[in-house]
Amino acid sequence: MVARDDAGVSSIELVVYVPLLLLLLFMGVQVGQVMLGNQAALAAAREAARVARAGGDLTAAEDRGRAYAASIGTGVLRGADVEVLALDGGLTVRATVTGDAYALVPSLGGRITQVAEGPVEVFRGDT
Template structure:
């Protein structure tokens, strides 16, 4: 009986010695997966924030450009002013009024998104359009 107990203890000690350091490897692999998920979540948040900023700039530009007595240039200037104040997440933003007509103002904002991964380029394009305010007779 004693010899069985001694053999069991020797095997248990040998098993414990073989598993040393394995927890460190598991932690390293798990840490990489968790960090990847965290960075992906942050990048998705940056992308959607940049989209909302570009959309808001386009809306502000349209509201300025459709007011009675103003033109497309006023809308573009207002969108650029909005981006100068709040557009830090939209890099290299460009604003255009291409697609506008005499009855409708269309402001388009294009730019790239700040990224955490070097070499990754995400672009955002948002537009807004609305009819021009004008006086009509019954």
């Protein structure tokens, strides 16, 4: 039996494994960016719903949701669109925030949609 020479095996392993490790690294960062975008969209939806619940002005709530989404961070949630609707005859509001997550590779970003809903606050004086 003849012993074989192991010269060059490390180079071949490096060529095979480094691209796989880089792919896993980029996938991990991309998943993190999508999760961060989801949290940013949810925070903007909650803020818009809070303003609509407290004051009842849907236009002001949409403006506040857009401003909040823009102030969260550059590139976290791009192209945020905020829509606030009154439901159940004005007793409930629903805020929907839609935007794009930051993507390392442009085709991997994905569309994000988050919804926050709650009852409109009504003051009832003592009787």
